[in-house]
Amino acid sequence: MKRSTIDVWVGIFVAAGLAAVLFLALRVGNLASFSRGQTYEVQAKFANIGGLKPRAPIKSAGVVVGRVSDIQFDNQSYEASVTFTIEARYQFPRDTSAKILTSGLLGEQYVGLEAGGDSAMLKTGERLRLTQSAVVLENLISQFLFNKAAEEKEVKDKK
Amino acid sequence: MLARLRQPFERLGSAVMSRVWRLGFAARFFGYMLMHSGTAFGRFRLTIREIYFAGVLSLIIILVSGLFVGMVLGLQGYETLQRYGSSEALGILVALSLVRELGPVVAGLLFASRAGSAITAEIGLMKATEQIAAMEMMAVDPIARVVAPRFWAGVISMPLLAALFSAMGIFGGYLVGVQLIGVDEGAFWSQMQASVDVRNDIVNGVIKSVVFGVAVTWIAVFEGYDARPTAEGVSSATTRTVVTSSLAILALDFMLTALMFTGGNG
Numbered sequence: 001m002k003r004s005t006i007d008v009w010v011g012i013f014v015a016a017g018l019a020a021v022l023f024l025a026l027r028v029g030n031l032a033s034f035s036r037g038q039t040y041e042v043q044a045k046f047a048n049i050g051g052l053k054p055r056a057p058i059k060s061a062g063v064v065v066g067r068v069s070d071i072q073f074d075n076q077s078y079e080a081s082v083t084f085t086i087e088a089r090y091q092f093p094r095d096t097s098a099k100i101l102t103s104g105l106l107g108e109q110y111v112g113l114e115a116g117g118d119s120a121m122l123k124t125g126e127r128l129r130l131t132q133s134a135v136v137l138e139n140l141i142s143q144f145l146f147n148k149a150a151e152e153k154e155v156k157d158k159k
Numbered sequence: 160m161l162a163r164l165r166q167p168f169e170r171l172g173s174a175v176m177s178r179v180w181r182l183g184f185a186a187r188f189f190g191y192m193l194m195h196s197g198t199a200f201g202r203f204r205l206t207i208r209e210i211y212f213a214g215v216l217s218l219i220i221i222l223v224s225g226l227f228v229g230m231v232l233g234l235q236g237y238e239t240l241q242r243y244g245s246s247e248a249l250g251i252l253v254a255l256s257l258v259r260e261l262g263p264v265v266a267g268l269l270f271a272s273r274a275g276s277a278i279t280a281e282i283g284l285m286k287a288t289e290q291i292a293a294m295e296m297m298a299v300d301p302i303a304r305v306v307a308p309r310f311w312a313g314v315i316s317m318p319l320l321a322a323l324f325s326a327m328g329i330f331g332g333y334l335v336g337v338q339l340i341g342v343d344e345g346a347f348w349s350q351m352q353a354s355v356d357v358r359n360d361i362v363n364g365v366i367k368s369v370v371f372g373v374a375v376t377w378i379a380v381f382e383g384y385d386a387r388p389t390a391e392g393v394s395s396a397t398t399r400t401v402v403t404s405s406l407a408i409l410a411l412d413f414m415l416t417a418l419m420f421t422g423g424n425g
Contacts, residue, residue: 024329
């Protein structure tokens with residue numbers, strides 16, 4: 001085989017390989033969909049974050065508007081301090097509330113934002129006041145059991 | 160009596176010593192090869208020729224096996240996921256398992272048996288037919304002229320082949336999952352994009368494949384260079400290349416996975 005033919009094949013091979021890497025990065029990964037554009041950061045404190053992890057989506061009305069960038073334990077208030085990175089094109093009022101929700105029954109957890117009515121918008125470094133923790137299944141079940149037991153006792157006392 | 164007792168220990172000792180000696184020689188060989196890689200880049204045509212033999216000629220087997228592995232993943236993944244009513248997560252399953260594990264590992268194993276064995280056989284035969292000795296006679300450094308271009312060609316080819324394998328596998332999973340079974344196309348791609356991270360998954364996969372490329376081609380060129388210069392010696396060196404590099408890939412994969420994907424932010 002002549003050398004120039006080899007060059008052509010190697011060129012095709014390298015181009016195809018790089019195209020595959022590009023395909024993986026753009027089509028399979030999320031490099032394009034969540035660009036490193038303008039963002040701002042806000043904090044929120046939760047009594048319990050459940051299974052929330054960094055990079056979990058932040059959704060408002062079901063649309064992804066940002067990601068959880070950091071989760072820390074606050075030793076002063078014994079709460080979880082979660083940092084949200086929100087795209088700058090999405091502005092939220094200052095009295096927006098944050099909830100930790102679960103997508104589907106077994107799905108991953110995400111943060112849901114519900115816009116409030118304040119006319120001032122959130123800025124970098126500010127804190128969301130209204131938060132609602134993740135639902136912990138064990139607590140839910142034990143509450144249910146206690147309620148049931150209390151009901152039964154009431155019924156017995158009446159008799 | 161004492162001599163008969165001593166014999167197995169002597170044999171064990173000499174076996175261990177020869178292994179240690181080979182390991183030391185392999186390490187010295189690696190260093191020497193890196194220092195004499197100038198020719199491989201100075202006369203890049205040599206390396207391009209080897210990329211043709213190691214990379215381009217491995218394309219068919221890599222692409223076909225990637226396609227089939229992806230198709231099998233699509234079928235099997237669907238079977239399991241639809242029991243939990245989450246068949247839309249098929250894209251995540253196919254993409255993550257290919258990009259993180261199967262792409263680099265299976266492409267590396269195929270590369271070891273397709274290209275690594277060829278490299279060993281070629282260098283071993285050059286040694287058996289005294290071409291290497293002839294080069295030394297002509298004051299041409301065989302490591303710079305023969306070994307280094309093959310090494311760098313393998314290191315360059317391997318990540319490209321692994322990326323092609325993963326891309327082809329995802330296409331295979333798409334074919335089976337979306338076209339054949341009928342998983343929703345939008346959900347397939349969007350769920351995949353939402354959970355495959357460029358830094359954590361794709362870049363780590365590429366790093367894995369580079370490491371495997373270095374390991375496989377290093378073993379291949381070393382076994383070839385160290386082969387006994389007989390027909391038998393070349394054949395046993397070729398076998399050793401495939402066995403050792405396959406084991407090296409699996410062991411390295413475990414270590415890299417433990418380093419990359421655990422203890423982080425999940």
